[in-house]
Amino acid sequence: MINIEHISKKYKNADNYSLSDLNLLIHEKEIFGLLGPNGAGKTTLISILCSLIKPTSGSFSIANLTYQKNKNQLKQLIGIVPQEYALYPSLTAFENLKYFGSMYGLKGKSLENDIHKHLEHLGLLAFAHKKIDTFSGGMKRRVNLIASILHNPKVLFLDEPTVGVDVQSKNVIIEFLQELNKNGTTIIYTSHHLNEAETFCSRVAIIDHGKLIIKGKPQELIDQSEGSHNLEDVFISLTGKALRDHA
Amino acid sequence: MHKLMASAYKEFLLLIRDIGGIAILFIMPLVLIVTITLIQDSTFKTISDAKIPILIVNNDHGNVSETILNGLKDSNTFEIILKDTEEIAKDLVFKGEYQLAIIIPENLTSGLEQKVSQNVDGIIAKFGLEEETDSSSNTIIQSKEVKLYFDPATQITFKSSVKNGIDKMVSKIETQSIYKAFQEQITDDPTEAIFETENFITFKEILPKENNKELIPNSVQHNVPAWTLFAIFFIIVPLSINIVKEKSQGTFVRLRTNPVSYATVLGGKTLIYLVVCLIQFVLMLMIGVYLFPAIGLPTLDISGRLPLLFIVAIFAGLAAIGLGLLLGTIAKTQEQSAPFGATFVVILAALGGVWVPVFIMPKFMQTLSNISPMNWGLNAFYDVFLRHGSLLDILPEISLLFLFFIATTLIAIVYNEKKNTV
Numbered sequence: 295m296i297n298i299e300h301i302s303k304k305y306k307n308a309d310n311y312s313l314s315d316l317n318l319l320i321h322e323k324e325i326f327g328l329l330g331p332n333g334a335g336k337t338t339l340i341s342i343l344c345s346l347i348k349p350t351s352g353s354f355s356i357a358n359l360t361y362q363k364n365k366n367q368l369k370q371l372i373g374i375v376p377q378e379y380a381l382y383p384s385l386t387a388f389e390n391l392k393y394f395g396s397m398y399g400l401k402g403k404s405l406e407n408d409i410h411k412h413l414e415h416l417g418l419l420a421f422a423h424k425k426i427d428t429f430s431g432g433m434k435r436r437v438n439l440i441a442s443i444l445h446n447p448k449v450l451f452l453d454e455p456t457v458g459v460d461v462q463s464k465n466v467i468i469e470f471l472q473e474l475n476k477n478g479t480t481i482i483y484t485s486h487h488l489n490e491a492e493t494f495c496s497r498v499a500i501i502d503h504g505k506l507i508i509k510g511k512p513q514e515l516i517d518q519s520e521g522s523h524n525l526e527d528v529f530i531s532l533t534g535k536a537l538r539d540h541a
Numbered sequence: 542m543h544k545l546m547a548s549a550y551k552e553f554l555l556l557i558r559d560i561g562g563i564a565i566l567f568i569m570p571l572v573l574i575v576t577i578t579l580i581q582d583s584t585f586k587t588i589s590d591a592k593i594p595i596l597i598v599n600n601d602h603g604n605v606s607e608t609i610l611n612g613l614k615d616s617n618t619f620e621i622i623l624k625d626t627e628e629i630a631k632d633l634v635f636k637g638e639y640q641l642a643i644i645i646p647e648n649l650t651s652g653l654e655q656k657v658s659q660n661v662d663g664i665i666a667k668f669g670l671e672e673e674t675d676s677s678s679n680t681i682i683q684s685k686e687v688k689l690y691f692d693p694a695t696q697i698t699f700k701s702s703v704k705n706g707i708d709k710m711v712s713k714i715e716t717q718s719i720y721k722a723f724q725e726q727i728t729d730d731p732t733e734a735i736f737e738t739e740n741f742i743t744f745k746e747i748l749p750k751e752n753n754k755e756l757i758p759n760s761v762q763h764n765v766p767a768w769t770l771f772a773i774f775f776i777i778v779p780l781s782i783n784i785v786k787e788k789s790q791g792t793f794v795r796l797r798t799n800p801v802s803y804a805t806v807l808g809g810k811t812l813i814y815l816v817v818c819l820i821q822f823v824l825m826l827m828i829g830v831y832l833f834p835a836i837g838l839p840t841l842d843i844s845g846r847l848p849l850l851f852i853v854a855i856f857a858g859l860a861a862i863g864l865g866l867l868l869g870t871i872a873k874t875q876e877q878s879a880p881f882g883a884t885f886v887v888i889l890a891a892l893g894g895v896w897v898p899v900f901i902m903p904k905f906m907q908t909l910s911n912i913s914p915m916n917w918g919l920n921a922f923y924d925v926f927l928r929h930g931s932l933l934d935i936l937p938e939i940s941l942l943f944l945f946f947i948a949t950t951l952i953a954i955v956y957n958e959k960k961n962t963v
Contacts, residue, residue, distance in 0.1 A: 344798045345797075345798065346794065346797055346798065346961070347961075363732070366800045369798060369799060369800040370800050372798070373798075374795070374798045376791055376794050376795060378790070378791030378794070379790070379791060380790070380791035380792050380794060380795040381790075382551070382555060382790070382792055383790065384553065384555060384558040384559065385554055385556075385558070389551075389554055392547075393547055393548075393550075393551045394795065394799065396543060396547030397544060397796065397799040397800070397801045398799060399543065399544070399800070401547075401719070411776055425558075441795065442795075462823060470849075540681060541610065
């Protein structure tokens, strides 16, 4: 589904590579977790896969399509849930969703019905016509998610979709994503919640300093790592305990 | 088209949700145009209610000083305040309490009469009409000096007009004195009119006519187009802020992953902000037509010119929007876009001739003025408002405004493309 070959990325004026010769194959209908400490290169990789930035070298394809040749087709195929809320605060949830749906060419009653269906599913129907700036963090995250799946993407990228939300919101989001996956959506997600990733992801990859350290099914990685009882143990054993502050 | 309309609708919603922003967008230009027109109106009026108080120290007390004083009073521009000494008047002016003090020297009348008599006697003697030359004709009469003290803060234009006015008055007094002296020498009958003292050469301003009616420009005809254009160009501030906000709140990142072009996103903004410009324009016209006469200002005459005025407003609006799109695309923060946008509009207005007419600018600034879109817009408005031009007359200006819109928008799109492929 997603074939990443020798991707490297060095930002302008940066001393080091954010991604270095990364190779990865993500299969169709997988829930793939990209894990790593701060500054490991997770967001950079997702940004490259969503055509937000260009890699310095290397190539990738999604469903055998590339941005060079099939830009609009690819954009129609993918959805991205960015780390920021990426919504208009002074518009209502419904207005935001209708606008972003329109950008995929969706319109009319069918779009409105879909919006209502998803809002209801994520417990937001009663707030459909309230402005986003009155929403809590968890509510915004859920609207942010709906804005990315209105066009039924085949591949959904999520950059820390559950950061800063309460347990209830997190559960609703995870269940919703699992249902999407059951219906055929490939999910690529980044998170610092390793417990969540352990149960949610079918496979994970741990990246550090822009390099792929390990990949596999969570349980397999736990079993392979001596003395590890969960994914967090594996993660610490591979990336160390040192702080990863960077500016 | 569906995406463009959806983008425009979104912009419309964003705009109407910001009531404070809308109020500023529409009310401030109206306040600006009323204030500026009220201030500038006096410079276009021949009779002004507000007279400028000036100080006079009259050391002469003769006919000449009386004529000067009457001339100043009759001008209806000045309120004459008499002071006793030059020192007092000078202090008051240099402290900035008065704009001007005029010091009329001692014996100005008698000195002028003596000087003129001396000259006339000399001429008469040369013609052999006088047998004996008066001994006084050899006396050297010192020239007299009318002193002017100006407040150092006084504008040069005001100084020049006062100096010219007094110079003209003094010349007229001298001429009349010469005629009077000749009259006295040639005839004993003071009632006999030998010389015609009125000006032989006069001038008349020929104004353009429409339907045999003279079209007299007034402050409103000048101010409304100039300040309307200024207000229209101020749209670049909210527009650039709107774009910067999209970038900072993350919606722009989402749009970049959507199958929608940056041109479509900008197109939606262009449509809505163009409507804003046109509403501003209509409000400005309504102020000129309905409010100005109610507060004692001349009425804005738009009869028969509305379609052309709208054409100019549309193209001026597009040029302003193009600039706003470019600024919003390049600026990273609102702190960059807002002050830059506001200052840049003021610079463009200055270059465009909104404050100072282009023809009195230095040569270099006149050349620069030619590349100011506000100058093109102002010329197009003046063509319609004051020169009664046709569509053909404004075609060069509106073409330039349109090209400016296309160029700035294209640069914004290319810049965005380049910036986002880093």
